[in-house]
Amino acid sequence: MSASLKVALIGARGMLADAVQRLAPGNWDIHGYDLPGFDLTDRTSVLDLAGENPDLIINCAALTDVDGCESRVEQAEAVNGRGPGYLAELARDCGATLVHVSTDFVFNGEKDGPYLETDTPDPLSVYGLSKLHGEQAILAGGLERCFIIRTSWLYGAGGGNFVETMVRLARERESLGIVADQIGTPTWTDDLVRAMLRLLEQGDYGIYHYSNDGACSWYDFACAAIELARHDEKLAVRQIRPITTADYPLPACRPRYSVLSKQKIGKISGVEIPDWRESLKRYFKQRQGGDKTHGY
Ligand SMILES: NC(=O)c1ccc[n+]([C@@H]2O[C@H](COP(=O)([O-])OP(=O)(O)OC[C@H]3O[C@@H](n4cnc5c(N)ncnc54)[C@H](OP(=O)(O)O)[C@@H]3O)[C@@H](O)[C@H]2O)c1
Numbered sequence: 635m636s637a638s639l640k641v642a643l644i645g646a647r648g649m650l651a652d653a654v655q656r657l658a659p660g661n662w663d664i665h666g667y668d669l670p671g672f673d674l675t676d677r678t679s680v681l682d683l684a685g686e687n688p689d690l691i692i693n694c695a696a697l698t699d700v701d702g703c704e705s706r707v708e709q710a711e712a713v714n715g716r717g718p719g720y721l722a723e724l725a726r727d728c729g730a731t732l733v734h735v736s737t738d739f740v741f742n743g744e745k746d747g748p749y750l751e752t753d754t755p756d757p758l759s760v761y762g763l764s765k766l767h768g769e770q771a772i773l774a775g776g777l778e779r780c781f782i783i784r785t786s787w788l789y790g791a792g793g794g795n796f797v798e799t800m801v802r803l804a805r806e807r808e809s810l811g812i813v814a815d816q817i818g819t820p821t822w823t824d825d826l827v828r829a830m831l832r833l834l835e836q837g838d839y840g841i842y843h844y845s846n847d848g849a850c851s852w853y854d855f856a857c858a859a860i861e862l863a864r865h866d867e868k869l870a871v872r873q874i875r876p877i878t879t880a881d882y883p884l885p886a887c888r889p890r891y892s893v894l895s896k897q898k899i900g901k902i903s904g905v906e907i908p909d910w911r912e913s914l915k916r917y918f919k920q921r922q923g924g925d926k927t928h929g930y
Pocket residue numbers: 644645646647648649650651667668669672673674675693694695696697698713735736737738765785786787788789793
């Protein structure tokens with residue numbers, strides 16, 4: 635067994651952090667930090683973690699309520715924009731590696747093909763802009779041992795997410811209208827964590843894109859989730875209608891297309907990138923108690 639690795643997991647009560655804790659290698663000694671005991675926006679508290687001497691810092695903390703961020707600009711900037719910069723300072727102070735998670739919403743959605751790591755960000759929302767500022771705060775510090783992983787449409791155990799919302803609505807309503815003119819790729823948290831672990835093993839620092847494979851609309855994603863849920867329970871929903879973004883106005887503007895290219899991570903880490911439909915099936919199996927850990 636290799637030597638123990640001390641890991642500071644920031645945002646430890648969130649959805650992605652749940653998968654990190656379930657899938658972590660046996661030699662990881664994980665210390666979790668989250669609100670209310672730990673506040674990423676408090677630079678002094680963040681830098682105080684140097685006393686714990688972490689070898690690895692994983693930042694899963696964020697203000698992820700995309701629409702809520704529109705009216706909480708200062709809080710979004712503090713958590714998503716400045717907090718990651720404090721973690722980069724901490725990582726430098728204690729010689730730790732930093733893994734930070736960012737989003738497809740840093741792009742404007744006007745591209746014709748999958749977004750590369752080298753494409754220019756141009757966020758449409760307060761959330762997207764604050765997440766971009768977080769990336770920039772890390773990069774400005776010149777931290778060498780750092781991974782920034784952009785992901786999209788995240789769902790998994792241990793948190794509220796689109797799949798669970800769709801299943802709940804399908805229990806409650808006979809008819810649902812779901813946006814069909816925004817295209818992206820769902821990502822199962824367990825797959826993202828496996829990709830993260832591969833990058834850490836490989837040690838080639840930098841910015842990476844990771845989502846599941848393929849592309850779909852929110853409508854396609856909802857239909858697939860509801861079909862799988864129907865195998866396990868009786869649902870009220872009879873009709874799922876494709877609607878447009880304009881039919882369902884929300885405070886935050888979202889990219890109409892935000893598929894991420896996985897060319898770089900595939901080439902460098904060789905990690906498996908399962909199709910989104912396959913991973914959704916595995917999530918449902920896990921959700922039903924079929925497999926609490928790996929899904930495959
Ligand atoms: N969810 C998605 O669809 C999606 C898509 C692309 C990228 N991402 C990125 O993936 C990462 C993980 O997302 P997730 O969905 O797992 O997030 P999540 O479930 O919302 O978890 C985030 C955690 O951070 C905590 N947090 C918020 N403000 C904090 C602060 N000031 N100090 C310490 N902790 C704080 C939250 O606590 P409270 O719950 O108490 O606020 C929560 O426990 C984030 O960086 C997110 O931007 C998510």
